[in-house]
Amino acid sequence: MAGNSATASVKANARSTNGRQALFWKRFKKQKLLHLFVGLGIVFLLIFSYSPMFGILMAFKDYSISSGIKGIFTSEWVGLAHFEEFVNDYQFGTIVRNTLVLSLLKVLFTFPAPILLAILLNEAKNLRFKRFVQTVSYLPHFISWVVVVGISFSFFSADIGVVNKALMGLGVIDKPLAILTNPNYFWGLSVGSAVWKEMGWWTIIFLAAIAGINPSLYEAAQMDGAGRLARIRHITFPGMKGTIVVVLILTVGSILGGGLVGSNFEQAFLFGNSINNPTSEIVQTYAFKVGLKDGRFSYAASIDLIQSVISVILIFSSNAIAKRTSGSSLF
């Protein structure tokens, strides 16, 4: 008897699993196209992000490039020797400080800038003006950093730079500012140029969020006597909150690369020179130098691995904080 009921329940289970499976496939078929999209993304990730990860092995090994890809597996284990070497490097403190300060400054300034611009643009009454500003502000996004740095040379060079010439001509300064070479200017230069280049681009996503707000809310508020600022504070801003939080979490996750505007490496590499090196050398440029120029791949891999681990910790903790404080989160 007992056996019978057991088999019966097994059968029922099987039937219900079958049923669920059938349902799954039915739904899957319905969403075929969507799955195709997702699948492509997953394949992309697998090929370009996951499969190269075996290279991380070399961070713990004494790898030499002449041994080829096979050498990643065959070379000798050295444990954490490379990590120790980096931590004991005479520049370790400076490099880590530069990376952190540059990243924090960038998030601090480049994150609110597009939100502000989006709100301002939304309030602009003249459509033509609005379009014009939007176009002009996002166009720099399409210029590569190499070109931006090239342009900035003709603007800021102590000798031929337009800015220095203008300031000298106006009598504001009597000696040209070494904006491109003085280590004290590097962070400002980087943050400033990043805001200029990327602000307009990120405004698009926030404008889209604003566009999704129900216009009747504004009308109702207006009838209730809410002024402009009150409407921004109580309608526009809360309406954007979800987008802001998601973008913020993504920003914090990539903070060591420069946050949503990225480009820490490009800036440090291109604006950096031997004079402003004390503030412009960051973890990525250092890893690039020892890795590619000196050919010490193991060492470079371990340096980058440290950075990746910090980034992962940052993204998880910021997600948790966001969940607790605002209720919205990425996962």
Add this chain to the structure above:
Amino acid sequence: MNRFGKKKLLLATLAVVLVLALLSACSKNDAGNQGASGEPSPNPSSESAPSAKAPIELSLFIDAPWYPVKEWKGPVAEKITEKTGVKLKVTVATDDKQLPLMIASGDLPDLVFTYAQVDRLSDSKLSYPWNELIAKYAPDFKIDDTRIAIHTMDDGNFYTVRNSFATQEEMAKSKYSLGSDGNPGIAVREDILKELGNPPIQTLDDFLKVLGMVKAKYPDMIPLTMDKEWIEQYFLQQSGVEGLLDGWYERDGKVDYVLRQPETLDYFKFMNSLYRNGFILAENFAYTNDQIDDQYATSGKAFAHSHTVSVADSDNIKVKNSGGSYTFKLLPSALSDKTISVSSGLGFAGTFITKNNKNPEASIKFIQYLASDEGKKLTMFGVEGEHWTWNEEGYPNLKYDPNDADFVNGNGIKWWYLYNDGVTEGMLSYVPGTQKTQALMDRKAFTVYKPALGLIQTQPDSPEKTLKTKIDEMVKNEKVKIYLAKSEEEAVANYENMVKNAEKLGLQKLVDWANETYQKKKDLFK
């Protein structure tokens, strides 16, 4: 509103795309034109050449972003192709990281010409050993023992032989071989010197004084502009420093890092005084291309120009070609009784036949031709009869000015020296009457040969190599702080700090290793 916005966005995007397409079309056209004008010229000549066979094309990567010739064309290249049946497809590096990247990705061309990666490419996994190729394909290709000894790696093979090298004996034998362009020199404006009343420049102090006078009288002028690769050498030698900052010097049979040579501090003090007095621009240490200083010098914005011994001659030609009327004069090669030039060079750059090479036989034979007397003269002086005739005294009578960079580079003279030697190259400098020739003859007086020092070479991936790279990288960052210090005390403190840093990194270990290597290898030259 949204639809309207989208439309506008679409329009804007389209406009951008169109503009980009237009631009790229333009540039493509340009390239097409260049190709069209460049291609036909070699074709007829190779058709009319006696060896009617189509030349073998080999790819060559030149690991020097500044390399003045970028294409296999001109009379010298054509003549070499005619003689060897080999044509090169040349790529010049965009920066010093490109070759390491190519090595890492395994994407090497047939031939590589490099000075920075000689030890890394001297590896049987990356390149063919010359000794094997010579034994197999060119048994009559003879290379002398010193050169082989210098380039033999720990595995017993040699993978290249650097050009521009000559032993002291070879140099002594040839009276007309003066040494190459690769020696530092400073040129000053003759007209301005005259306006200042022709003050003598016989010592470093004289030079400082004159720079001060220039600064006072011509405040808009930069007293001294320096080529980014030639900032240090001239003043290092004047200060009595026996090598570059990443090199070795020898006292009483013992070797130490140049960084710790007592005279190095004097050198740093001097350089710092140049900056503190406003004689050089801070930006000069951050130049990313080597044309900026030339522009300052030849556009009349600088008084003195530091580069190689040919700087005065080549600046003068450039100024004349652009219609200027002033001239440059080379400073004496020695401005102090301490001046010394230690030649520990093992040559400049070498050619590697990579494992990707599709025709090692043709490659080694190609190099064998370049190494022949005929080949050496052809690459170095140009086509015999057309560019030079041999003087019975033992030097070429050149029919052009070797300092006319445009002519030399345009005809591909000298720069195809994938294999050559310092003696032949040194003769190119013997042009009676030029400033460079005079300077190089003067230099012979204070040049000391210590090639054994050059043999202190770190092997790739060795702990010494890592250590040395770290120290050199640190020096590269720290020395600028000494140059740009606000007071002499600060400069001295920064220097001491730099040496301390080097010692913390393990300088002594490196020096011990260097001494060991030196004792082992110095007998090669006896």
